[in-house]
Amino acid sequence: MCQLLGMNCNVPTDICFSFEGFSARGGRTDEHQDGWGIAFFEGLGCRIFLDAKPATASPVADLVRRYPIHSTHVIAHIRKATQGGIALVNCHPFQRELWGRYWVFAHNGNLLDFHAHTAFYQPVGQTDSERAFCLILETLRQSFPTGKPLLAQLYPVLQEITAIIAAKGIFNYLLSDGEHFFTYCSTKLCYIVRQAPFAAAHLIDEDITVDFQKLTTPSDRVAVIATTPLTDNEVWTQIHPGELLVFQDGLPNRV
Numbered sequence: 001m002c003q004l005l006g007m008n009c010n011v012p013t014d015i016c017f018s019f020e021g022f023s024a025r026g027g028r029t030d031e032h033q034d035g036w037g038i039a040f041f042e043g044l045g046c047r048i049f050l051d052a053k054p055a056t057a058s059p060v061a062d063l064v065r066r067y068p069i070h071s072t073h074v075i076a077h078i079r080k081a082t083q084g085g086i087a088l089v090n091c092h093p094f095q096r097e098l099w100g101r102y103w104v105f106a107h108n109g110n111l112l113d114f115h116a117h118t119a120f121y122q123p124v125g126q127t128d129s130e131r132a133f134c135l136i137l138e139t140l141r142q143s144f145p146t147g148k149p150l151l152a153q154l155y156p157v158l159q160e161i162t163a164i165i166a167a168k169g170i171f172n173y174l175l176s177d178g179e180h181f182f183t184y185c186s187t188k189l190c191y192i193v194r195q196a197p198f199a200a201a202h203l204i205d206e207d208i209t210v211d212f213q214k215l216t217t218p219s220d221r222v223a224v225i226a227t228t229p230l231t232d233n234e235v236w237t238q239i240h241p242g243e244l245l246v247f248q249d250g251l252p253n254r255v
Helices: 016-024 059-066 128-143 151-166
Strands: 003-013 036-042 045-051 071-078 094-098 101-111 169-176 181-185 190-195 200-202 209-211 221-226 243-248 251-253
Touching (some): 003 101, 003 169, 003 181, 003 243, 016 071, 036 101, 045 101, 071 101, 071 169, 094 128, 128 151, 128 169, 151 181, 151 243
Antiparallel strands (some): 036 045, 190 221
């Protein structure tokens, strides 16, 4: 199946280090060769890069590895196709508008016999992932037609529709509107929070070490979320199956 990478932080930060190791899994150190994508929120704007080529062979991925785009919300995905062919239209993350904001979604898993009937949001590709995203946004839009509610109101609605979809199979996902960063663990998802005192980190998939103490200030805080740990000298926290977390300013919250 696919793999996920996310970042949420309290100051705009680049994801070059994590993406270097993550993208290596797209054809070199792992089998996820059926496309990739990454989204960066910048205020209300959102940059998305997608390619149906493996991340290790994509000139677009090479650009991202060398372009230090700074963002507080990043979602990335490398694909191993289960539903839908190898095509740009089926690459994650997917993007839609809701309440005057862009929402971005990426999924790891496989939803069996899942058919979403939505009136407003329609899938463009053939993946179960995009159908699930459309159903989530349709549910939120119908539940709060006048605008985005407070997090305490939004969370239980998202939790309920997530549970309904997750009953169809494996449903690990990352979801963000640039304000809140949601992570749901169905089977496998973990995170690490880097904050002062910062230390050096070494990638599992590449022989690269970065000393974050030289690149940060004492007030910086960065949460990195991934399907499996990206580094071998840090302690990653496993998210419990069935747990929906909200990351804000580089910290996980349970509403």
